[in-house]
Amino acid sequence: MTDPDIPPRALAEAVVTPEALAGLEPVRSVRTPIRLVYDFVPSAAAQAYLRAYAEKRILGHRSPVDGAVFVPPRGVDPRHGTAIDETVDLADTGHVGNFCVTHLPIPGRDDLEVPYVSAWIHLDGADIGFLGLVAGCATEEVRIGMRVRAVWKPDEQLGPTAENVLYWEPSGEPDVPVGRAGNRAWRGRTDG
Amino acid sequence: MAEGAGQRDVAVVSVAVRQEEALTDENEVQLLVDLVNRARNAVGLSQAEIGFTCSGSSDFLAGQAFSFVQTLDAVGAFPPISESHVEMDGAFALYEAWVKLQIGDVDTALVYGYGKPSAGSVRDVLALQLDPYYLAPLWPDAHALAALQARLLLDSGTVTPEALAEVAVRSLHNAVGNPNAVRASAEATPEELLAAEPVADPLRASDLAQVADGGCAVVLAAGERARALCERPAWIRGIDHRIDGHALGTRDLTRAPSAAMAAQEVGASSDRLDIAEIHGPTTSQEWILQRELGIAGGTDVNPSGGALAADTLMASGLIRIAEAAARVGAGTADRALAHATSGPCLQQNLVCVLEGD
Amino acid sequence: MAESELLRADLVVEYPFTRSTGPVVGAFLTGLREGILLGIQRRDGTVLVPPTEYDPVTSEPLTEMVEVGQAGVVETWTWVDPPRPQSPWEVPHALAMIRLDGADTAMLHGVLVDSPTEMTTGMRVRAVWADQRVGHIADLDGFRPEAS
Numbered sequence: 001m002t003d004p005d006i007p008p009r010a011l012a013e014a015v016v017t018p019e020a021l022a023g024l025e026p027v028r029s030v031r032t033p034i035r036l037v038y039d040f041v042p043s044a045a046a047q048a049y050l051r052a053y054a055e056k057r058i059l060g061h062r063s064p065v066d067g068a069v070f071v072p073p074r075g076v077d078p079r080h081g082t083a084i085d086e087t088v089d090l091a092d093t094g095h096v097g098n099f100c101v102t103h104l105p106i107p108g109r110d111d112l113e114v115p116y117v118s119a120w121i122h123l124d125g126a127d128i129g130f131l132g133l134v135a136g137c138a139t140e141e142v143r144i145g146m147r148v149r150a151v152w153k154p155d156e157q158l159g160p161t162a163e164n165v166l167y168w169e170p171s172g173e174p175d176v177p178v179g180r181a182g183n184r185a186w187r188g189r190t191d192g
Numbered sequence: 193m194a195e196g197a198g199q200r201d202v203a204v205v206s207v208a209v210r211q212e213e214a215l216t217d218e219n220e221v222q223l224l225v226d227l228v229n230r231a232r233n234a235v236g237l238s239q240a241e242i243g244f245t246c247s248g249s250s251d252f253l254a255g256q257a258f259s260f261v262q263t264l265d266a267v268g269a270f271p272p273i274s275e276s277h278v279e280m281d282g283a284f285a286l287y288e289a290w291v292k293l294q295i296g297d298v299d300t301a302l303v304y305g306y307g308k309p310s311a312g313s314v315r316d317v318l319a320l321q322l323d324p325y326y327l328a329p330l331w332p333d334a335h336a337l338a339a340l341q342a343r344l345l346l347d348s349g350t351v352t353p354e355a356l357a358e359v360a361v362r363s364l365h366n367a368v369g370n371p372n373a374v375r376a377s378a379e380a381t382p383e384e385l386l387a388a389e390p391v392a393d394p395l396r397a398s399d400l401a402q403v404a405d406g407g408c409a410v411v412l413a414a415g416e417r418a419r420a421l422c423e424r425p426a427w428i429r430g431i432d433h434r435i436d437g438h439a440l441g442t443r444d445l446t447r448a449p450s451a452a453m454a455a456q457e458v459g460a461s462s463d464r465l466d467i468a469e470i471h472g473p474t475t476s477q478e479w480i481l482q483r484e485l486g487i488a489g490g491t492d493v494n495p496s497g498g499a500l501a502a503d504t505l506m507a508s509g510l511i512r513i514a515e516a517a518a519r520v521g522a523g524t525a526d527r528a529l530a531h532a533t534s535g536p537c538l539q540q541n542l543v544c545v546l547e548g549d
Numbered sequence: 550m551a552e553s554e555l556l557r558a559d560l561v562v563e564y565p566f567t568r569s570t571g572p573v574v575g576a577f578l579t580g581l582r583e584g585i586l587l588g589i590q591r592r593d594g595t596v597l598v599p600p601t602e603y604d605p606v607t608s609e610p611l612t613e614m615v616e617v618g619q620a621g622v623v624e625t626w627t628w629v630d631p632p633r634p635q636s637p638w639e640v641p642h643a644l645a646m647i648r649l650d651g652a653d654t655a656m657l658h659g660v661l662v663d664s665p666t667e668m669t670t671g672m673r674v675r676a677v678w679a680d681q682r683v684g685h686i687a688d689l690d691g692f693r694p695e696a697s
Contacts, residue, residue: 015572018616020585027578027684032324033565035635038255038312040560043219047556074265075222081239081268083225160556217555255560311560316633324566325574326599327657329686331636336644339627340657347625347670393628393665437605441646441654442597445625 045075050160056152060126062086068127092150093171094123096134097182099142117142121168128183136169145181147173202293203418203425204410204517206234211372211406211502214310223407224266224306231409235421239268243298245275246289248282248305249506252317281305282408282510283532283542289412290431299417306407307506314403314505322536335392335400341445341537342395342476348446351479357382359475360398360500367497374502375402399475401503408510426517426546430458433542451484451541458545465491466525469512471499471532480538481531513544520548573602576614581688584678588617588652598652618650620675620695628665637687643668647692659691
C-alpha cells in the first residue's frame with residue numbers, strides 16, 4: 001500500500017500503448033453534452049405576481065418584521081428568514097437605483113440593440129429594486145435617481161411572464177437625490 | 193473520527209422533517225422557512241444565536257446554478273452569517289458542522305438538506321454523477337445501476353427475492369406511523385409484492401425507494417449549551433464517513449466496505465443498538481448495509497420506514513439522523529445508529545452513533 | 550390552487566461540455582475509434598477495463614496499456630425499458646457489466662437483444678461497432694450474444 005501521506009506521483013511517465021495505435025492521431029478530447037428538462041412551477045407568490053403582472057399590476061410583499069416591501073414577492077423576508085403573506089400593489093413608477101450600459105450583444109436577445117441600459121428600478125413604495133431596461137432617452141442621460149415609468153407591451157401581448165414591461169422611460173419628474181436613491185431596506189427605513 | 197478520542201460533546205437538540213410526494217407550487221425557500229423556523233423555535237434560538245450554518249443540496253436537482261444561495265433566504269442571512277454548503281446530502285453538511293463544533297469556536301449550528309426531485313427525473317439526474325467518459329454518456333440511471341448490484345447479490349446466493357420483499361414489507365409496515373412517509377401499508381405481504389413484475393429487472397417497484405420532495409433541518413449544540421437547550425440531547429458519540437472506489441468494475445458491488453469501516457470507526461457494535469436508521473435507496477442496498485453495519489437481531493431497523501418510504505435526494509441521510517435523534521430525544525431509544533449514503537451503488541457512507549444521557 | 554390552474558413551464562438546462570481526456574482515457578477512446586479495446590495493467594499483471602490512470606487500491610500511476618478481447622462474459626445485467634431519453638439506445642435493451650477476455654474488471658455497456666428472456670448471467674457477448682466512430686464510448690453500439 002502506498003503511504004497515504006505521500007501524494008501520488010503525477011502521470012509523468014509516458015503511457016505505453018499497443019502497436020496498433022502507433023502513428024495514429026490520439027483522441028485528446030470528447031464531447032459529452034447533456035440536457036436536462038425540468039417542469040418548473042413558480043411558487044405561490046410568484047404565481048400571483050405573474051398573474052397580476054399580466055394585468056399591468058405589480059405586486060410586492062410587505063415584511064411583518066419592519067414593513068419593508070420586496071418586489072418581486074418571494075414569500076419571505078430574506079433578512080430574517082420570516083414568511084410573508086401580506087401582498088401590496090405597487091405603482092408602475094419609480095427611479096433608477098443603479099444602472100449599467102452594455103455595448104456587447106447577448107445571445108438569445110437579438111431584439112436588444114446595443115448599447116442598452118439595464119437598471120435596478122426602485123418602484124415607488126418598494127424597498128428594493130428589480131431589474132429592467134431603461135430606454136426612451138439617450139444612453140448618456142441615464143443617471144442614478146432619474147425618475148422613470150413603465151412602458152407596457154400592448155394589452156393583447158400581455159401574459160403571465162416577466163416580459164410585460166418593454167422598458168422604463170424617463171417621466172420628466174425631478175430626480176431623487178443620489179444619496180437617497182437605490183436600496184433602502186438594507187439600511188433601515190428612516191432615511192427613505 | 194473514532195469514538196471518544198478527546199472529542200467535544202456535541203448533540204442533536206432539535207429536528208424538523210417534512211416530505212411529500214410533490215410540493216408542486218411550494219418552492220425550496222418556503223419549505224425551508226417552515227423547517228428552519230421549526231427547528232430553531234423548538235430550542236428558542238434565533239439565527240443570531242446560531243454559530244454556524246451548513247446545508248446540503250444539488251444544483252442538478254434544482255436546475256439552477258448556485259441554487260443554495262437562494263435558499264439562504266429562508267435562514268435570514270443578514271447581517272452576514274458564518275455559512276457553508278456541500279453538494280451532498282445534508283448528513284454530510286452535518287458532519288462539516290460537527291467538525292466546526294469540534295474546533296470549539298462555536299457552540300451551536302444549524303444544518304439542513306433539501307431536494308425537490310418532482311421537478312425533473314431524479315433517476316436520470318443521478319447518471320450525471322458518474323464517470324463522464326465511460327459511464328455518463330450511456331445514461332445508466334439509478335434504477336439500472338441498483339439493479340446490476342441487486343442481481344450480483346441474488347446470483348451470489350446470499351440473499352433471495354423473498355428476503356428483499358421482506359425488507360420492503362418492513363418499510364411499508366413501519367412507515368404507517370410516520371406522517372412524512374409517502375408509501376406505507378399495514379397489510380402488505382411479501383407474496384403480494386413478489387407477484388409484481390420487475391421494473392428494473394430484478395428489482396420491482398416495491399424494491400425502489402418512493403421518491404419524495406422535502407427537507408430536514410437540525411440544530412446541533414455542544415456540551416452544557418445542549419443540556420440547556422433541551423431536556424434530552426441526542427449525543428453524537430461518533431461520526432465518520434468513508435468512500436469506496438469510483439470505477440464500478442473495480443468494486444465488489446455486493447459489499448460496501450466503506451460502510452463497514454465507518455461503522456467500525458464509530459464503535460457501532462461496541463454496545464447494544466436500540467434502533468438503526470439506514471439510508472438504503474433500494475431493498476437490496478438496505479440489505480447490504482444492514483450486513484455491513486453489523487446490525488444485530490435486537491435492533492429495530494428503520495422504525496420510520498426508512499428511505500424506501502420517502503426518499504428525498506440530498507435530505508434522506510440527514511432525515512435518518514433526525515429520525516434517530518428524535519427517538520433518543522423522546523427516550524424511546526437510548527443508543528441509535530444513523531446512516532447516510534451517496535454516490536452510485538453505495539459508494540460513500542456516513543455512520544453516526546447517537547446516545548441519550 | 551388547483552393543479553390544472555398552475556402556471557408552469559419547461560426549464561431546459563444544457564451543458565455543451567467538451568472534456569480533455571488525458572493520455573489514458575484518450576488512448577482507450579482512440580482504441581474505440583480504431584475498433585479495438587484497451588485495458589491498463591496493474592503491477593500484479595491484472596488488467597483494468599476500462600482503464601484508469603491510477604491503481605484503485607494502491608493509487609500508483611498506471612501506464613502499460615494492453616489490448617484485450619472483443620468478447621467477454623456478462624457478470625450482471627438489467628433490462629432498460631423504456632430506454633433513457635439521452636442514452637445512445639432508442640429501443641429497450643440490457644445494460645450489463647461485461648468482463649472482456651483478458652480483463653480482470655467488468656465494464657458497463659449495452660447488450661442488444663430483444664427481450665430480457667435472452668439475458669443470463671455468465672452468457673458470452675461480443676462487441677458490436679458503430680459504422681461512424683469518433684473516439685467516444687458510444688463508438689461501441691453495444692454487445693450481442695456470441696452465438697448469434
